Structure formats: C-alpha cells, structure tokens
Amino acid sequence: MKLTTDEVADIAHLARLDIAAEDVPGYCSTLSSILDFVAQLERVNAEIEPMAHPEDIAQRLRADQITGLIDRDRFQQNAEAVDAGLYLVPQVIE
Amino acid sequence: MSDLHTRSVAELSRLLAADETTSVALTEALLGRIGARDGELNSMITVTPERALAQAAAADAARARGDAGPLTGIPLIHKDIFCTDGVKTSCGSRMLDNFVSPYDATLVRRLDAAGMVMLGKSNMDEFAMGSSNETSWYGAVKNPWDVARVPGGSSGGSSAAVAAGFAPAATGTDTGGSIRQPAAFTNLVGVKPTYGRVSRYGMIAFASSLDQAGVLTRTAEDAALLLGVMAGFDEADSTSVDREVPDYAAGLGADLKGLRIGVPKEFFDDGLDSRVAACVEAALEVYRSLGATTVEVSLPYLKLSVPTYYVIAPAECSSNLSRFDGVRFGHRCENPHDLTDLYKRSRGEGFGAEVKRRIMTGTYVLSAGYYDAYYLKAQKTRQLIAADFARAFESCDLLMGPTTPTAAFKIGEKTDDPVTMYLNDIYVNGVNLAGLPGLSLPMGFVDGLPVGLHIIGNYFDEARMLNAAHRYQQETDWHTRTPEGFA
Numbered sequence: 001m002k003l004t005t006d007e008v009a010d011i012a013h014l015a016r017l018d019i020a021a022e023d024v025p026g027y028c029s030t031l032s033s034i035l036d037f038v039a040q041l042e043r044v045n046a047e048i049e050p051m052a053h054p055e056d057i058a059q060r061l062r063a064d065q066i067t068g069l070i071d072r073d074r075f076q077q078n079a080e081a082v083d084a085g086l087y088l089v090p091q092v093i094e
Numbered sequence: 095m096s097d098l099h100t101r102s103v104a105e106l107s108r109l110l111a112a113d114e115t116t117s118v119a120l121t122e123a124l125l126g127r128i129g130a131r132d133g134e135l136n137s138m139i140t141v142t143p144e145r146a147l148a149q150a151a152a153a154d155a156a157r158a159r160g161d162a163g164p165l166t167g168i169p170l171i172h173k174d175i176f177c178t179d180g181v182k183t184s185c186g187s188r189m190l191d192n193f194v195s196p197y198d199a200t201l202v203r204r205l206d207a208a209g210m211v212m213l214g215k216s217n218m219d220e221f222a223m224g225s226s227n228e229t230s231w232y233g234a235v236k237n238p239w240d241v242a243r244v245p246g247g248s249s250g251g252s253s254a255a256v257a258a259g260f261a262p263a264a265t266g267t268d269t270g271g272s273i274r275q276p277a278a279f280t281n282l283v284g285v286k287p288t289y290g291r292v293s294r295y296g297m298i299a300f301a302s303s304l305d306q307a308g309v310l311t312r313t314a315e316d317a318a319l320l321l322g323v324m325a326g327f328d329e330a331d332s333t334s335v336d337r338e339v340p341d342y343a344a345g346l347g348a349d350l351k352g353l354r355i356g357v358p359k360e361f362f363d364d365g366l367d368s369r370v371a372a373c374v375e376a377a378l379e380v381y382r383s384l385g386a387t388t389v390e391v392s393l394p395y396l397k398l399s400v401p402t403y404y405v406i407a408p409a410e411c412s413s414n415l416s417r418f419d420g421v422r423f424g425h426r427c428e429n430p431h432d433l434t435d436l437y438k439r440s441r442g443e444g445f446g447a448e449v450k451r452r453i454m455t456g457t458y459v460l461s462a463g464y465y466d467a468y469y470l471k472a473q474k475t476r477q478l479i480a481a482d483f484a485r486a487f488e489s490c491d492l493l494m495g496p497t498t499p500t501a502a503f504k505i506g507e508k509t510d511d512p513v514t515m516y517l518n519d520i521y522v523n524g525v526n527l528a529g530l531p532g533l534s535l536p537m538g539f540v541d542g543l544p545v546g547l548h549i550i551g552n553y554f555d556e557a558r559m560l561n562a563a564h565r566y567q568q569e570t571d572w573h574t575r576t577p578e579g580f581a
Contacts, residue, residue, distance in 0.1 A: 008454070011454045011457050011458050011461070012450075012454060013438075014457050014461060015412060015441075015450075015453050015454055015457040016416075016419075016434070016437040016438050016441055017438060017441050017442050017445070017450055017453060017454065018438040018439045018441065018442030018443070019442060019450070020442075023447075027450075027451065027454065030451055030512050031451065031454060031455060031458070033511075033512070033513050034404060034451075034455055034512060034513060035455075035458070037400075037401055037404065037513045037516075038401040038402075038404055038405050038459075038468065038472075039401075040398060040401045041398065041401055041402065041405065041468070041471045041472060041475055042467075042471070044398065044471060044474060044475050044478065046471065046474060048474050048477050048478065049474070049477060050470055050473030050474045050476075050477065051473045051474070051476045051477045051480065052473075053303070053529075054289050054303070054480060054527070054528055054529025054530075055288075055289065055290065055335070055529055055553060057290070057335065059332065060332055060336075062329070067329075070196075071196070074196045075196050075422075076422075077194070077196075078192070078193055078194065078196070078422070078423035078424075079421070079422050079423060080420070080426040081426070087421050087422055089421055089430075089433055089436060090430050090431065090432050090433055090435070090436055091432075092432075092433050
C-alpha cells in the first residue's frame with residue numbers, strides 16, 4: 001500500500017499536526033511501509049471476540065463524589081496564557 | 095568506601111543498617127559520579143541534588159530514630175515519564191520541556207514513603223516511543239558497555255544510569271518491552287509486572303491497555319524489594335487490580351526442584367543470533383542443574399505480535415496524546431492566528447518525528463472506514479496471542495527465551511527504517527499484548543556486549559519469576575560484571 005502525499009496531509013490534519021512540506025514524502029514512505037507491515041493481520045480468522053482487557057476483569061466504577069480538590073492556580077502555572085483563572089486561546093467566535 | 099556505586103540495593107541496605115555508611119554519604123557519592131560522568135552518556139534529563147540531599151538527611155534521621163525499613167536512604171532514579179511534584183517532568187519531549195508536575199505519581203509517592211532518595215529523572219525515548227533511546231528531544235543516550243551503541247529503549251536513560259553506577263535502581267515503563275530490552279542491553283534485571291499490578295497514576299500515558307511500570311536493578315533480589323513497595327491497588331488508576339501483594343523478597347531462595355520451564359520454539363527463529371541462542375541454552379542448563387525441567391512449547395501467533403502491537407499502540411497513543419493541545423500545559427507555538435493553527439503548530443513543533451509517525455499511524459487506523467480492518471482486527475489477534483500463552487502455561491510454570499534477537503546495536507543503525515527497529519521487539523511485544531509479567535536477566539555476553547534471558551510468568555505470578563531469576567543469580571556471576579569504562 002502506498003499512501004499519497006495528499007493522504008498523508010489529510011491524516012496530519014485529522015491529527016492536528018503541522019508537517020513541513022519537505023517532510024511529507026518521508027512520512028509517505030515510512031507510514032506506507034508500516035501499513036504494509038501490519039497488513040499481515042488481514043490473514044487472521046476474524047470469527048473471535050476482540051480483546052477488551054488482558055485479564056477477565058470488568059471496569060471498576062466508583063461513586064460520583066468529590067474526592068479531592070486541585071489547586072487551580074498551581075495547575076495553571078503550566079499554561080502559557082491564563083487570565084483570572086481562565087485559559088486564553090485565540091478568538092474562536094467572531 | 096569507594097565502591098558504593100557497584101553495590102546492590104540489598105548490600106547498601108545492609109551497610110546502612112550496620113552504620114557503615116550514611117544515606118547522605120551515599121547520595122553525595124552518586125551525585126558526584128553523575129556530575130563527573132554523565133556527560134559521556136546523557137542518561138539524565140534532570141538531576142535534583144537539593145531534593146536528594148534533603149531526602150537523604152531525612153532518611154538518616156529516620157534511621158537514628160530506629161524508624162528505617164530496607165529501602166530507607168537508598169538512592170534511585172525515576173524515568174522522566176513519572177510525574178514528580180515540583181520537578182520538571184518532560185517525558186523526553188520538547189512538548190513537556192516546560193512542564194513542572196503539580197503532583198507525584200503514585201509510584202513515586204510509594205517509593206518516597208519507603209524512604210528512597212530520588213537523585214533525578216532519566217532520559218528516555220520521546221513519550222516512551224522507541225527501542226533505542228534515540229528519539230529523545232534531549233538527545234540519544236549511550237550504552238556504558240560501548241558508547242557507540244544504544245542502551246535500549248524506551249527506558250534507556252534508566253538502564254544506562256544503573257549500568258554506569260549512578261544509582262542501584264531506576265524505575266521504568268514497559269509498553270512493548272521498554273524495561274526488558276534496555277535491561278538486556280546493559281546487563282541488568284528489568285521487571286515488567288502484570289498489567290494492573292503497579293499503579294499508572296501520574297505515569298504519562300502512551301498506550302493505556304499496554305503500559306505498565308516496573309524497575310531496573312542489578313539483581314532480582316533488588317527488584318523484589320522495590321516491586322514489593324511499588325505494587326498494589328490504587329483507587330486513582332481505574333485499571334489497577336485490587337489483589338494482595340505477596341512479600342516478593344521473603345519468597346526468594348525457594349527450591350526450583352520440579353519447576354517446569356516452557357521454551358517457546360518460535361523464540362529460536364531465523365532472526366535470532368546463534369550466539370544469543372547458545373547463551374539461552376547455557377542458562378537453561380543451569381536451571382536443569384537446579385532441578386527444573388524444560389519442555390518445548392509453541393506460540394504460533396507470536397509472529398503477529400509486532401504487527402498487532404503497531405496497530406494497537408499507535409491507535410491508543412493518537413488518542414492519549416490528543417491532550418497536548420498547547421492550551422493547558424506543554425509547548426505552545428508563537429502568535430497563533432486561530433485555534434486550529436494553535437493546535438497544529440504547537441503539536442508540530444512540540445512532537446518529534448517518531449511520535450508524529452505513531453500519532454499519524456494511529457489516526458489512520460482509527461479513521462472512518464479503517465477501524466474494523468485495523469484496530470478491531472488487531473484486538474482479535476491479540477486474543478489469539480493471549481490464548482497461545484494460556485495454552486503454553488497449561489504445561490509449564492514459566493516461559494524462557496531470549497529477550498532480544500541480538501546484543502545492543504549501534505546508534506543510528508536502525509533509525510532510517512522504523513519497521514526494522516520495531517522488529518527488535520519481536521520477543522517482548524507479545525507479553526504486553528497478553529498483559530503478562532516478564533523479566534530480563536543477565537545471562538552472558540556476545541562480543542563483549544551483555545544479553546538477557548527473558549522469563550515470562552503467568553498472571554500475578556511475579557514471585558515465581560523473581561525467585562527463578564534470583565536462584566540463577568546465586569549460581570552465576572554475569573550480573574556482577576560492570577562496564578570497563580564505568581567500573
């Protein structure tokens with residue numbers, strides 16, 4: 001399978017990744033070889049249940065109760081742009 | 095004492111208990127060694143001398159009060175994937191170069207509570223995606239056994255640091271071999287516990303159905319000591335399993351008479367270096383001399399474990415890494431003109447080539463029209479791989495084989511061809527897909543480079559696996575050898 005440059009650009013857009021134009025051919029080639037490699041799975045008999053968890057364990061649930069509080073100011077120290085407890089992004093609505 | 099850097103955790107523990115050294119003296123010695131020698135290896139991203147010396151002083155004070163356990167005052171290094179309160183936690187990525195964690199991972203908290211001293215944070219493949227530690231934003235890590243070669247990955251900073259005598263133990267994570275393969279390449283014991291055995295809370299997620307935390311040490315005894323503290327239920331990790339933790343250290347030394355070792359014939363395929371195969375055979379002979387029996391078993395779907403892994407792991411990573419959006423934490427591009435531009439350029443600049451490749455692979459296999467053909471098919475194949483292991487364990491107690499097909503390869507040797515790089519993990523990926531515990535153990539040398547024996551246990555049977563490794567180390571001295579340049 002050979003991905004085209006347009007397909008790689010489309011995947012990069014879906015993944016919200018800015019890829020430099022000169023890097024696209026390289027990704028075309030390596031992504032194509034990875035997809036060729038995983039295509040071996042096509043031969044597998046499909047009449048089995050897909051695995052949900054390696055052990056036979058159900059999802060654990062908990063009561064919907066507040067168990068701890070985070071320090072907002074401390075967490076926001078890792079953000080590039082905040083104001084009055086809010087994260088700042090470029091204007092979304094005109 | 096000038097040889098403190100070669101001592102195991104258990105030996106250091108005895109020296110501390112006998113007042114033959116102090117945690118402060120030990121910590122100072124190891125910090126000095128890191129400062130003097132890490133320029134040659136690049137194994138550390140952050141060194142935390144102030145925190146280390148404060149923890150060491152507290153450990154010595156606890157000991158003076160008569161309040162010391164076996165790990166009190168023992169230094170260790172954390173892989174930079176574990177969140178450490180107030181300390182940069184980069185995950186080997188430019189994306190998190192500016193990230194200071196506001197909390198501790200559960201594993202970090204537990205080892206702190208046991209009195210251990212954190213010397214710093216080790217280098218790693220970016221977001222744990224790699225088998226050679228060449229994908230780190232902070233540069234490649236070199237193998238102390240031969241600085242032209244890789245130390246394995248993704249826990250390659252941890253493996254290089256312990257092998258070089260910077261600490262007697264380091265934490266690691268293993269999504270598809272990332273503890274066991276670096277351990278094999280650096281003459282260490284590396285333990286990947288059963289999925290759900292050790293909390294993943296505060297461990298930066300790569301592929302959530304595969305990720306598991308573990309440890310790299312020189313001896314199985316040391317791994318048992320640390321795992322005993324790390325393992326156990328954690329409310330904060332929804333995949334953590336609520337099951338009693340045995341006293342791994344107390345179980346060491348048990349007789350191996352009657353132990354049934356399964357040897358999967360698929361581990362000895364054409365890709366295996368015959369000299370590595372000879373080391374495995376010699377190791378099995380040691381086990382037979384200890385009263386174990388060996389039986390050939392078959393894992394027919396093992397050959398599909400790498401392609402299965404390279405659908406599931408990228409799919410889960412593309413989802414997990416969507417949180418890095420340049421808004422709440424992590425790298426943010428300059429002057430974004432709209433929100434899409436903010437996302438795309440922040441991620442484009444923040445992630446390296448291998449991470450982008452995996453995010454795109456994952457995005458593709460999960461995209462509309464392809465999900466059934468790739469992800470669903472991989473989760474079905476995963477079931478077959480797990481069933482292979484279950485069938486094998488009907489006739490044996492442990493599985494053994496090589497950890498890697500060859501000894502450590504050269505830096506740059508496999509970077510141009512991702513599929514060749516991925517195939518280096520042929521013997522280790524399947525264990526993660528099945529959720530089983532695995533361990534790599536020093537078993538000899540090929541051309542002066544260490545190679546590892548891979549031991550795979552049944553679910554939650556870490557104790558048996560660790561005891562088998564410990565008994566082997568009582569009979570052999572491979573693990574006592576240190577790299578010439580870092581003696």
